[in-house]
Amino acid sequence: MKMEPLRPILFHPHIPEIEYIEQTLLPDIYEVRKAQTVEELAGAIRRLGIRGAPALGCAGACGVALSALVAKAGTFLEFLFLVRSDAERLRETRPTAVNLFYGIDFVLSAVLTSSSIEEAKCNAVDAAKAVIDADTRTCHAIGKTGLSVIPDTARILTHCNAGALACAEWGTALGVIRSAHEAGKNISVYACETRPLLQGARLTTWELLRDGIDVTLITDSMAAVLMRKRKIDLVIVGADRIVSDAVFNKIGTYMHAVCAKAHNIPFFIAAPLSTFDEENSEDKVIVEERNPDEVRKFRGCVTGPELVPVWNPAFDGTPVDLVTGIITEYGIFSLPRDIETIKQLKRGKDMGET
Structure with a gap:
C-alpha cells in the first residue's frame, strides 16, 4: 500500500x-x-x-x-x-x-x-x-531530472537526510531515489549513519523503509570499503549551500567525495536552484559550529569525557572538481562550467516559481 x-x-x-x-x-x-x-x-x-x-x-x-x-x-x-x-x-x-x-x-x-x-x-x-x-x-522535478543518471539496477550511497523530512515533500537526493523506485528501477540504498546526530540512521532509513525502498544502514567509516569492493554504483547527497567553488553539505560529505573520486564512482549533488549562492566562494561561508555535547553525548548517553575538547562543525565544503554533476529542477549542471547559465536562470526565477 x-x-x-x-x-x-x-x-x-x-x-x-x-x-x-x-x-x-x-x-x-x-x-x-x-x-x-x-x-x-x-x-x-x-x-x-x-x-x-x-x-x-x-x-x-x-x-x-x-x-x-x-x-x-x-x-x-x-x-x-x-x-x-x-x-x-x-x-x-x-x-x-x-x-x-x-x-x-x-x-x-x-x-x-x-x-x-x-x-x-x-x-x-x-x-x-x-x-x-x-x-x-x-x-x-529534481527527481525526474535525476532519473537519467540512475542505472536500471543501482546501489546508491547517500549521506545525512535529503528526503521529504528535509523539504516540503518528496526530497532532493531521496527524491531522485524515490523517482527511480517509482519508475521501476531496481534500487538499493546504503545510508550512512551521519555522526554526530545520526540523521542518516534515524531519518533516512525511516523514510526509505516507510516507502518500501531497500536500504542498508552503515557507519560513516564503512563507505570507503564498500566502494573498494565495488558495491556502490553512485553517490547522491543533498546540499545546504552551493558556492562557486564548493558544495556545503552535512559534515562527512567531503570524505565520501574523496573516496568516490579515488574509486571512479560518480558523485552527484541533488539540490534546487535556490541552494546556489554562486556569487560567493568557500572562504566566504560561515560554517555553523554546534554544541560540543552533541559529540560527547547522545540522548543522555555519555560518548566522550566531559572535559575533552570537541570540534563540531555542522557542514563541510566539497570542492566542485570532486562533483560529477549537480541535479536540479532545470537540468544537471557542473561548476565552474555552468555558472553563467545558473546566474541567468536565477535572474529569471522567483522563489515562488518553478
Missing part, C-alpha cells in the same frame, strides 16, 4: 500556527508539534526539530508570515518593525543553509511592498504558501 506523502511543515494561517514533525524524536516517536510564535519556531530550527535546507526555506517563509499575522502594532511602521525584527531572529538561527535566507527574504519582500497591515498579512500568507508549493514542485 502506497504511503501518504510526508509533509514535515504545514502552515495554518487561519489559526495561526505552524505544524511540524519534531525530527529530533524520530525514529522512536512520530510527534507533530505546533509553533504559534516566531520564538517557538526559532527554537525548533535551532535544536534541529526542523532541518534540511529546503525545509528551512519553507520554515523561514512561514515564520515571517506568522509574524505578520500575530504582530500587535498600532501603526504600519510599528508593524513593519516587528516583522523585520522577527525575520532577523529567524535569520540568526542557522548561518550556513542559504535556503533559510531565501524563504525569509521572499516573504519579507511581500510584506515590505504592501501599503497596509491587512494587505501585508494577505501578501505574506500568499508568499509563504508559494514557497511551499514551489518547493514541492521543484523536488518532484
